Amino acid sequence: MTKTNLAGIGVFLLVVFVAVPMMIAVSGRWDFYYTLTSVALLSIGSAGVWLTFYIGRINIGQGAYALMGGYVSAVLMTKVGVSFWLTLPLAGLFCAVISVAIGLPILRLRGVYFAMITLVLTEVTRLTALALPVTNGAKGITSIPLPGALTVFGVPLIPDFATIENPKLAFYLLAVTLMVLTYAALWRIVNSRLGHLCRSLQQNEELASSIGVNTAHLRLLAYAISSFFGGIAGAVFVAISQSIYPSSFVVTDSVNFMLYCFVGGLGFVMGPMLGTFLLYFGWDLLSVAREYQLLIYSAAMIALMLVLPNGVLSLFDRREGPK
Template sequence: MEKREFILRVIIAIVFLLVIIPVILLVIQRNDFLYGITSVAILATISAGVWLSFYMGRINMGQGAYALIGAYTTAVLVVQYDISFWIALFVSGFVAAFFSILIGLPILRLRGVYFSMVTLTLTEVVRLIAIALVPLTNGPSGITNIPLPGELSLFGITIIPDFATLQNSKIAFYYLAVVVMIISFAVVHRLVNSRMGILLKSLQQNEELASSFGVNIAYLRVISYAISSFLGGIGGAIFINLTQSVYPTTFQVADSINYMLYTFLGGLAYVFGPILGAFVLYFSWDMLFIFKEYQLLIYSSIMILLMLFLPNGILSLRLKK
């Protein structure tokens, strides 16, 4: 119970900050910081998929590939086929999940460093494919001038207004990113606390033993990997609508590694670890900008120290009573 109460307090604190801060920033016109916390929410959503992969015992270093697939899917559907962003958003997630199933069927048999190395190449492969498919992706030039999300209505009732008609679309993107993040983590939290979550945990500990008890390990691996990629796809879709452009370099290998670092820093034992990890790493990098050429050195040193003294992540901290 103590562990659950601690996590609940952290969740309440993070949600409180993410809801109150943008209102204050909107009043004082700090759109740059508002863009930052919007990005944090998107990055946390993408990293939730990486955390789920860790939960089943796989080190996923290719989440950037599925974010890029989702990004291009939305861009192509919205720009070239004039499909609503709200439809394209879910289609992007399913397209990313579909490709993850095709890729996952052979590579999910691999374990440890072998699986990691294969997934590490995925982002670069997707980038090269995006460059080659010029008729669809416009090659290295990318797709620009992506329109803002339009109105979402149901039975003539406007549920979400057209972002282009709003005085400040950044606040709308912020709430969109936060709502998607909350829903994503709620789904992942429910999943790991369900029967399927228990079975996934068994895969992390001993796949042979789980298989001997009749667990369909191949099915579980593919389904969980598809869910992970779905989160990457919708995260990428939201991000490129925020920036209104997508290029083959929008999501790179370095981004895939960062998603892994967010989960490590927040805490692999905690579902909501990627939220805190993304928040801390994103803004710590910006704050270290004042050190100029020493920025990367200091950043790397801090990361090494955190891994040494907090191997279970920031959420593993406990205050002595």
């Protein structure tokens, strides 16, 4: 890691943890907290999607895992009475286990087939949530308690969210912390042996397997990590809205997760984060345009695609010249 990299990370951390809350306090735009919290959480989900892109699979099923994670967390909190902080990793793990079971058959598919089946998966999850008794059908699960206090060996780490005077800030910090951890993990994965193996899958799966890479195992691992991220994002969303319905995450959300990755750039670890920020924050700002919001948003997306088909971050990519 070079010095400029380190400085960049330092500046980034300073901005998200110090500068943003300060600017919001000064400007009084408290609604930005909700927007930025959503951006942070969605970018965790799109980090997962990006990882499946990294092994050469188009994943339009992240909404399914966000929904599953949300329901796992909600059911555990309301029916079993587990603390939110414990349900968070459990939601992720549940999604990872499910994704292994689902991924075993469907990861054999490639290209458009995989994309379409994951899209269908989102719809299956929504319909399952409607049909199962434990999820309470279309009525959903509401009045979920706010996250409680977290103490480790008697040391209070995080106070009870219900007693904090500014839960918006608390949720923002929680989401941003999780986002930073996610991208640190993602960066570590990409720059490890695992990452190199994943790249070999992206380029040529047969060739990789012919030189002894266990492709089936690797695909499952990447997909499980991806779904883990999705589950975490869903669980925190549920804690913020204190409710979940089968329509909380639908096909549009799954498609959006994929779009965030594209806009940021598929070749860059930070791509999904930037893409999520640009698209979600841009969408929010465009609400002033009222009925033209979707028109302007989609036109901007098409224009972006025409000018920078390889993602916004490809602007800064000097290694490769124009193709």
